[in-house]
Amino acid sequence: MLTIGQLAAYAGVTVRAVRHYHQIGLLPEPERDAAGYRRYRAAAVVSLIKIRTLADAGVPLSRIGQMLDADPAAFAEAVRRIDSHLRDEIQRLETSREQIAQLAAGDALALPSEVIAYLDRLRELGVSERMVEGERDGWILLAARWSDRVREFMPGKLAQLDDPRVVRLYRVLSEIFDDDDAGDDSRLEEAADLMACLAEQAHASGEINLGEEAYDDLPHDLLDSLAVEADPRVERLVELLRERGWSGWNRMERLAERPG
């Protein structure tokens, strides 16, 4: 007759685990000796080993009981279900590993590599770190909704950076936002002029950039809010753009031409 400690040691589990199996009715309580100690027969060791084998294989304790006294067909069926569940788990973890691998750099958090490349290009072009981080957060929002679409757009976005006016715009914006002096700034005007000019060109060449109708408006509103939160001067810029006939910030649209 074995004590609980011997039983546990033989099956390679802790005493606490054995008691737990008793509690949930997975392993029957044995008889007690005069002192109230549990005394186990050899058969209990066999039961316990079977339980551990299934538990180690990932079977939840709540199902092990049923499995152990199921007929072979039901057992096999249960095994199949467990196995496919394990497969899914492994798949999930492997996906996680891939994601983790993307996280080596701080920027990579929740962003596809194409976007990282775009952000790095901005840095090369002299865009300020603060500005790049703002951009990054915007792309995080977009990537959360349409990560695959975002990838498709990146080549176009990269190409835009070959236009000196775009680069100039980014630099002016960098200066504006890096300058803690909140006063009215002539650079705001220059930025607004550049944006209007670029928007005009894009509009003329028929670019239906990003948008299309499939996209609901929530993310664009969010992007605009994000920009304003990051720097309230964005609001002033939006105002200046409106004066020039354009509404919005991330998605600019031509206003009805009332102010002749």
Place this chain on the structure above:
Amino acid sequence: MLTIGQLAAYAGVTVRAVRHYHQIGLLPEPERDAAGYRRYRAAAVVSLIKIRTLADAGVPLSRIGQMLDADPAAFAEAVRRIDSHLRDEIQRLETSREQIAQLAAGDALALPSEVIAYLDRLRELGVSERMVEGERDGWILLAARWSDRVREFMPGKLAQLDDPRVVRLYRVLSEIFDDDDAGDDSRLEEAADLMACLAEQAHASGEINLGEEAYDDLPHDLLDSLAVEADPRVERLVELLRERGWSGWNRMERLAERPG
């Protein structure tokens, strides 16, 4: 400004999860509106997405906070640790899958394939199901301690089944145990004779079967107990064996020859 439901939907999590992140201080509590509702800025969406990205990658919530405001070096180090942890997890699950794959048949529970083959051979030779199950449980005990050693012994055990006396022994034992009549049985004598004879031969040919000194005695005691538990007539058999100069059941040893 977003409500908690909108925030959650945008980041692809549940409202409950967001509140949980507030509780543990992972996501800062936003301001409330007049009704006491939480109102979120766009930046909260970005934070939440970052949190989920790390959480989905298997980072425990308790570490996500630290990671998010760690410097790049510490972040990279944390990522490495997470990754190696994930690798271990995957390894563990794959081992589980292999084990699960062994469980297709009822017998396979916690037994290497060599033992399964041995048990199947017993069935072919006409050994009763009850007897085979008894054998199986014994092997489960042995395999739990020395699964690799057990594999080594199986060829020898299989070879023993080529000896007609061994087969005869198993059949006689099958008959004995299958017969619910507990009365004193002449077949017990035959079984004892066979066992003594085989033990004699094994001893003479110098077989140090299984044993060697490395094995502690616990498992053999357990095996004997298991047999007695399965059928008390084993006790009578042990007695008969003792009369013939042998002690034990699974591991038989020659007695000092006192009874001339």
Place this chain on the structure above:
DNA sequence: TGGGGGGTTGACGCAGCGTCAGGGTCAAGC
């Protein structure tokens, strides 16, 4: 006779939320 290494029950703790219970709020339709 005391100490150390067993055993006993009972209870809380853990991670990451799910899921009530028992309220209040808001927008819309009657």
Place this chain on the structure above:
DNA sequence: GCTTGACCCTGACGCTGCGTCAACCCCCCA
């Protein structure tokens, strides 16, 4: 103005598989 349904709020328990006290009992050895 009243109802309805979809949200929001806090608080609390539940789940899994045990780990880890606490407070006490028991046996064996010196």
